[in-house]
Amino acid sequence: MLDTMGGKKSENYQQFQTLACDAFQVLRTNSNLLITLLVLALTCGIPELTSVNNIKWVHKTLMLDLPDDEARDAFKKLINRCVLRSRRNSDLDDDPDVYGNEPRASNYENRKWSMEETVEVDDGNQDQWIGSPHTLTAGFLLMLWIVNAAFHEPVEQFEDPDEQYAADVKRGTKYACVFFLTYCTLQLPDGHFLRPHPVVWRLLTGLFILYEMLLIMLLFLRTDDARQFMKVFDSSLGKELPETSYATDCRIYTPENEESHFANLRATFLDRFVIMHFFGWIVGSLMVRSKMISWTLSVMFELYEITFSHWLANFNECWWDHVFFDIFTCNAAGIYLGMKICRYFEMRRFNWVGIRKIPNLSGKAKRALAQFTPAYWMAYDWKIFRSAERFWRVVSMITILSMMMLNSFFLKTVLWVPASSNVNIYRLGVWYSAGSYAVAEYYIFCSFTMSYHGGNKTAVKKLGPRAWLGIAVVVTEVLVIFKHGQGMFTEPFPAYVKIIWALIFALVVGGSTIYFTFFNKPAVTEKKEQ
Incomplete structure (x- = not known):
């Protein structure tokens, strides 16, 4: 049994598991013996015995069979220490007879969802300084920093009053954003993602909100002012972009080129955007966790490039660039590797132990590094063809993600942001990090159900906050493109x-x-x- 406690299934453990499962029906006639067996099963982590039905039965008989209140409380604490994560046809199995008549909000808000098993996740932060909120301390230090910046920080002086005013507004806006992000980090509710720390995901949500606020501000500026405003992030911006086409010479064989007889292929393959495509589709696959949806997005994006090539010069590519380099090389390799990573985490057994409970230094170091890996992993089963409603919800998600990718190119064009600018990296960083959260919440909205009075189940009707925010950001980006792109995209579609x-x-x-x-x-x- 010692091997069992360490997480390794020895031969003795397998024999015990088999005997325990076979003896279940016999022991059910004796409640005390069955409860003892289930306590042992919970301790050892036997999913066959710790199913929802068995736990349900124990809850019903607990008040009758345990001798006193102390024994009942002890057993309840043992049950509550384990996080029951169950998935029945992509639904949360939650029975009101067990957990009460009201739907458990924790089933929607609980971050610990994955495969059907009983898992205890112990990050070891409950009794550590890092696990405490420290809102008063952080708020006090923040206000000290702001006061010091307002009264003691050296300020560059300008002779022109307008320049001085602009510099002061910029400084004030910077510290206002710092205050807002600190508030989000300390006060926003936790979501489904825990690692490396919930603070990180609250901060990313705050950045996503700031990005939406920036888009709304750009929406109310004149086009020239909006383009010049981008200099705040990169002083080289604010200049009209030259048109760049990748289809000026589509020959595969170039005999006149002394450096290479396949100069066009070589130049395309060595382009830095090839690497960006590759890593972009790895992240995209990790976001949607579906090979079918990833391939649909990949093929559709090439159709988008053909569709809007008469508006955006950099969408003009050679046929072999569309087919071989994009779809069957960069995109395919990225999707393949991304899905391999998904399968790895799906098959991996997560058995987390707090750092303080690990005796040796090497084990503590490995556990510290593991803090930057997922605490659990849920495979997305979108079940696209389960019903017409599910089908159109998935189509809507594909449309929104497609618009997000297209907006990258249209925003660069209307706001005069070159492809080499770091502003593009900032946007994609915010989108891919917060977007993965948004897709997770959209999956819950599409797939999970909640239990109400009488055991009736109904679909989750409230869209998660980050998914809602993601849709709002996409819509606002489109509005910015429409306003500041007036007169630029007038050529009719072929x-x-x-x-x-x-x-x-x-x-x-x-x-x-x-x-x-x-x-x-x-x-x-x-x-x-x-």
Whole structure:
């Protein structure tokens, strides 16, 4: 049994597990013996015995079979120490007979969801300084910093009053943002992501809110003022961009080039955007955790490039660049590696122990590094064709993510931000970090259910705050593009583009209507029965 406590399944442990499962029905006639067995199973982490039904039965008999209040409280504490994470057809299995008549908000807000198993996550922070909020201390230090900056920080003096006013506004805005981010870090509620620390994800949420506020401000500026305002982030901005096309010479073989007879292929392959494409699709796959959705986004983006190539010069690419370098090289390799990482975390067994409970220094060091890895991992099963509602929710997510990717190029064009500017990296960093959170909350909105009075289940009706914010940011980006891009995108779409999208629209709408009307009747019947 010592091996069991250490997390290793020895031969004795497997024998005990088999015997315990076989003896379950016999022991059920004796409540005390069964409760003892389940206590041992919870301690050893046997998922076959610690299922929802068994825990439910113990809760029902607990008040009758345990001798006194002290024994009942001790057993309840043992149950509560374990985080029951159950997934039944992508639904949270929560019975009101066990947990009360009201839906447990913690099932939606609880960060510990993953595969069906009983898991105890101990980050060892409950009794440590880092695990405490320290809101008063942090607030006091923040105000000291602001007071020192306001009254004692050296300020550059300008002869021009307008320049002095602009410099003062910039300093005030900087410290206002610092105050806002500190407030978000200390006071925003925790979400589903824990590692490396909830503070990190609260800070990223605050940055996402600041980005949305920046977009709203740009929306109310004149176009020239908005372009000049971008100099705040990069002094080299505010200049009109030259048009760059990647389709000026689409030859594969270039015999006149002495350096390389395949100069065009070489130049494309060595372009730094190849690496950015590769890593971008790794992160994208980790966000959606679906090979089908990732490939759909990949192919659709190449269609977007063809669609808007008459508006954006850098969307003009050679055919072999679209097909081989983008879809089947950079995108495919990124999606493959991203899904491999997802599968690795799905199959991995997470058994976290607090740093203070590890006896040796090397173990503590490994545990400290593990703090920067996920505490648990949930595989997304989007079940796209389960119902028409689920299908259109996933299509909506694909549309929103596509708009987010397209906005990168249109924003650069209308605000005069070159591809080499770090502003693009800042935006993508905020989007990919906060966007992964938003996709997770959207998955919960699409897939999870909550239990109400009488055990009836209903879908989660409230969209998570970060998913809501992500949609708001995408919409605001589109509004900024529409306002500051007036007069830039006037050339009509070519006829072949209209034909392609008409066929795609007819296929998606018509095909889904036929499928969910005539070929998906069992799913509809099952939904009605539930």
